[in-house]
Amino acid sequence: MDLSIQNLDFSYEKRKIVEDIELNVKEGEFVGIIGPNGSGKSTILKNVYRSLQPEKGVIFWYGEKMGRIPYKEVAKKLGVVGQENYVPFDFTVEDIVVMGRNPHKKLFDTDTQEDKEIVMESLKKIGMEDSAKRSYRYLSGGEKQRVIIARALAQKPEFLILDEPTNHLDIGYQLSTFDLVKSLGVTILAAIHDLNIAAMYCDRIYVLKNGRMIANGKPEIILTTEMIWNIYGVKTDITLHPKTGKINIAYLPEGVVEQHEQQGKTL
Numbered sequence: 001m002d003l004s005i006q007n008l009d010f011s012y013e014k015r016k017i018v019e020d021i022e023l024n025v026k027e028g029e030f031v032g033i034i035g036p037n038g039s040g041k042s043t044i045l046k047n048v049y050r051s052l053q054p055e056k057g058v059i060f061w062y063g064e065k066m067g068r069i070p071y072k073e074v075a076k077k078l079g080v081v082g083q084e085n086y087v088p089f090d091f092t093v094e095d096i097v098v099m100g101r102n103p104h105k106k107l108f109d110t111d112t113q114e115d116k117e118i119v120m121e122s123l124k125k126i127g128m129e130d131s132a133k134r135s136y137r138y139l140s141g142g143e144k145q146r147v148i149i150a151r152a153l154a155q156k157p158e159f160l161i162l163d164e165p166t167n168h169l170d171i172g173y174q175l176s177t178f179d180l181v182k183s184l185g186v187t188i189l190a191a192i193h194d195l196n197i198a199a200m201y202c203d204r205i206y207v208l209k210n211g212r213m214i215a216n217g218k219p220e221i222i223l224t225t226e227m228i229w230n231i232y233g234v235k236t237d238i239t240l241h242p243k244t245g246k247i248n249i250a251y252l253p254e255g256v257v258e259q260h261e262q263q264g265k266t267l
């Protein structure tokens with residue numbers, strides 16, 4: 001098991017945010033966490049990548065207690081694309097991406113030719129090789145997000161944590177980003193809002209509601225009309241798409257539901 005979260009609790013001040021979380025990720029799996037805004041997805045991920053300390057419970061990382069592994073050892077294997085990509089100084093795009101190489105270096109090592117090649121290769125993968133010299137500060141939200149993804153790629157991680165990695169991206173880049181990370185063959189744990197994307201890419205999905213894990217399993221088992229109604233209070237039509245072979249969720253606005261009900265039809 002690459003990651004095993006056992007009985008995790010976390011509170012901000014005295015407010016319990018997540019409780020009794022159990023979650024496992026096996027080598028090579030693409031695991032998604034879904035759940036409404038504020039249900040605690042980022043909080044769980046932050047406990048894994050050690051931006052937060054668990055209040056209770058244990059996180060095992062490749063069989064060892066996460067809290068006991070030196071940060072640099074974790075950083076060699078773990079790439080993170082978080083939600084907040086604020087950078088305080090005026091760095092260029094390549095400056096940001098080369099930071100992904102830091103865990104692989106000693107204190108005063110300078111950038112090698114190999115580092116430079118990895119940076120350009122990573123920028124190419126996200127379609128930003130022509131922007132290497134641009135100032136990160138003046139990029140659009142989506143461009144910034146792609147640069148942060150390139151930084152994680154440059155790190156050459158074995159395990160990727162993605163917290164809503166495509167929330168600023170247009171549909172073209174959303175799909176190419178998920179195709180890209182999936183093609184890396186690394187282990188992935190990702191918080192995802194878009195349920196169709198989760199259905200398309202995830203091997204398994206965990207469902208979080210009010211800080212509790214209420215289900216986990218394959219997308220086609222988990223993403224039912226009942227479950228989506230239970231979690232989000234939204235009616236849906238779910239079909240198996242003939243071309244992707246994956247489930248496809250159509251969301252039904254209140255107006256459509258009412259219209260059908262007035263006509264005596266059931267959804």
Ligand SMILES: Nc1ncnc2c1ncn2[C@@H]1O[C@H](COP(=O)(O)OP(=O)(O)OP(=O)(O)O)[C@@H](O)[C@H]1O
Binds near residue numbers: 191
């Ligand atoms: N630094 C903080 N201090 C206090 N409360 C916080 C802090 N960060 C997050 N919270 C609260 O913790 C709860 C869970 O937040 P979290 O970001 O984990 O949810 P999420 O499921 O990732 O949400 P979203 O889908 O909106 O990104 C929210 O109610 C949030 O307001």
